Amino acid sequence: MKRRQASAAAADPEGPPLVPKDVAAEAAVWITRLHGGHRTPQMEQECRAWQTRSAAHRLAFERCTDTWQDVASLTLAGYATATATRELAGSRRAGRSWTRRSGLAVALVLVASALALQPLKAGDAYDTGVGEQRIVVLRDGTRLSLNTSTRIQVDFAEAQRTVKVERGEALFEVAKDASRPFVVHAAGTEVVATGTAFLVQASPAAKPGDQALAVTLVEGQVVVRSAASEGRLLEKPWVMVPGQRLRLSRSDEAQRPATATRVDRPQMDQVLAWRRGEAHFDNVALLEAVDEMNRYDRVPIVVSGTAGERRVSGVVKTGDNASFAEAMASLHGLVVRNHGDRLELIQP
Template identity: 55%
Template structure:
């Protein structure tokens, strides 16, 4: 059980004992606990702490712990649990607030929801890394690579800034999606920002000649801002931005464990499925297969089922090769 999980558990307990408790919040908490045994035990530990210490103030708890350390005056299980777990739970909350920064990440096929100390939620998709820094004046998250869904707690005095590539997204209380692709892997968009609700302002710092900042873009709900990076200019500033209105259900399907495809070319569909699996799919006979398009909903991480479905649909052959799956014409 890590300090990080304990910190998240402490925030959950605090929120559930607050005035904004709701059935939706309870369901989200249960989903958080279901992520692992460590999550469940951390929640139980912080709940026990809350019940044990009752009306004790933080100063009283700290004084009691100091007394215990210096004189060993507290004896028995009740004393150890009431003081030890109280400090563990409350210190966990303090750790999130006081750390100068922390990096969160997910592996291939992993998804993770993190509750920040300000109450904001950050849900990381597969193969994602994000750095968080919370101060008294600003809340900052840097998405190094991957995809993250942000549900920002309102705090007019502390803007919530998400940095991705050469841009930053500024919000005070809203919900939006950020997806970033490392330069070495770019085949289309370098990054994309989708606003689900509320309002955000996107400012690029080096999108125009001579590094002159571009005019900020104020996005409306339902809009997606995308920045493409041409392969011939991989080390230069990304091209101009594009705005469109995608199907939000399709973009957020990963949060439910699915990939939704709608007339997607087979290479693009394979690339998307490969994000969630350590059993990659490759294509042989590129000239023939590149023209194929596929629609449907597929479970993330199940590349075998996807490959078999595509093979049946287009009369292809699936072969096990080098630890992965190869799709080829008959």
């Protein structure tokens, strides 16, 4: 009883919000899955692990659990009747109390119904603009974190869950389902998983030698292989282990738009720094750092002359090219020229 009262107090709309919308949506997904027909001990373990991420995750799950228990017999007709009764009563305080309880209940019921009963639609597309990030929770419980300038398409079928990364960067935290592999198509390859976490970055067409694709495995296991429709971009499938990054670069052969270059083990904190709005540079060329910063800002930086050869190290905030340009100018004795649509770094 104390837990329920604490949850209700935390949900008071008069106080500051404690649970982000994306976390609340994920909690609704977990409640739906746990009350579905395919509950397993593994699913329960994964849900407990999800709750340990933060106090907000635990609170969101408690709220959804309380609501599910309170409104097992709630119907939309009952919701409409209660709404009319509340409006006739004209009690502002009672209205707020009812809205907190029944409004949340209806929201959860609608979310649960959509997730549990509605067929998975093919061709759902999600995208982000320059400097924008977005979290998407798919109907199987998979969580996608989309970085700047990203576009993906989702197509779920009975035998396979498919996502196509048309451009950009996405972190996949895949819900386990051994009967339906999770396949990500990007840059002529397929990344195959059942339940794991991995990062995919796909670059648009560019000159030979540029990176076409990077796959970084955070946990679990994935297999990276050539897509059947693209020929043999990879000589063989790569079975990745946690901590590895597989990078493909563009070839100058028309029939082989990408070819495997190398597998390394980057610092995971640096690879995922974009989720905190940061970029990590470790003795990289200024030109390379500028290319990374330009992904997050609509006013790009251009580097003239030999200035791009200067080295950069440190942690910087993304989405603020003006401050970055000024900092680089001060550090390396350069000059910043503001042309309105671009910032230019030049040697004086």
